[in-house]
Amino acid sequence: MEWSIVSKNKKKKFERPTSVSETDIKFEKIIQFSGWIFLLVLAGFLGGWALLDLLNLYELYLEVKSFTFIIFSGVSSAFCFGLATRIKNNRDQKRQLFLDWMLAEFMFCLFAILAISVYQW
Numbered sequence: 001m002e003w004s005i006v007s008k009n010k011k012k013k014f015e016r017p018t019s020v021s022e023t024d025i026k027f028e029k030i031i032q033f034s035g036w037i038f039l040l041v042l043a044g045f046l047g048g049w050a051l052l053d054l055l056n057l058y059e060l061y062l063e064v065k066s067f068t069f070i071i072f073s074g075v076s077s078a079f080c081f082g083l084a085t086r087i088k089n090n091r092d093q094k095r096q097l098f099l100d101w102m103l104a105e106f107m108f109c110l111f112a113i114l115a116i117s118v119y120q121w
Contacts, residue, residue, distance in 0.1 A: 024091060028084050035080030042073040064119045072112050079105060 045066075052058050083101045087094050 031084040038077035
């Protein structure tokens, strides 16, 4: 134990479990993979958009549906990468973090659907 210079109390070091189960590693990789899928979908959509715009093959307009798709895929990718990082740093809170992530994704999807329906109405 180390002694603190400012106070005369002992510092407690945070100890992480040294053994990581195979299911934890698979769980993290699945979440990271889903983040990469969302990111690749976003890049493919924007790449196709840019290619069609450069070649002047088709007149494209940024409508509510396409804008919502771009925002949804980008934010979902960020949510997935953020969850994978948080689980990697806090393996003991894996279940609570996953449930919070599911609730956040649900609320975000609900908000996106409601925003489109209000705009279209």
